[in-house]
Amino acid sequence: MPPRRRTDPEQGRAALRAALEAVDAGEAPERAVLAAAVRFTLEELAVRHPGGSVEVRVPPFAAVQVVQGPRHTRGTPPAVVETDPLTWLQLAVGRLAFEDARAGGRVRASGERADLGELLPVTAPGT
Template identity: 60%
Template sequence: MAGARRRIDPTEGAAALAAWQEAAAPPSDLPVPRPVLATAVRYSLEELTARAPGNSVEVRVPPFGVTQCVEGPRHTRGTPPNVIECDAATWLALVTGQLGWADAVAAHRVAASGLRADLSALLPL
């Protein structure tokens, strides 16, 4: 996509995501080093924006990153009308297909507010 600004090298990001996926897969459930976790989250947020450019939905994965994506009305001030927030483990499970969108929302692992705050058509990446 033209205009998408990447801060994470795609090769490095994909490697971090693969490392997280391997560590998180049962039966290992190993802790992932914070820099690897941060890189995987930031890379996946950049990838989401590349695949669904726009500014109508804000996706927050504190403390690692935030992005705006999905075409629609642009948000510029205050709290966005469409916000999705979750922890890093939940986000990466969604990105890799280990967790489905509906299941994550039903289990309150994802906070989603607004008419456009549904990434089920975009996940897994």
């Protein structure tokens, strides 16, 4: 069963564009815009790479489970990736490589399947 979308894709793409435009202008995106952009890109990741072996967390806005493999039902998942919202958006659109973010301490990743490098980006910045 494909993951359920909570964010309308059109609204999500608009929020992503607005958030990136704010960042490019040196401003902080509005919280609601940032939240919608994060949720949209996480949902896009879950649609493209369904599964339950990796939990991707972008607090305080959302978390999704992705990647085929062992699924967890309670407690800590077998693999966890966590980052802040602005780093996630840069990863999601390909402005930042996963390995660079991880090496720079901007992403915390643990577990056997926690390398998302081959799964990113999930959308282009202008979409």
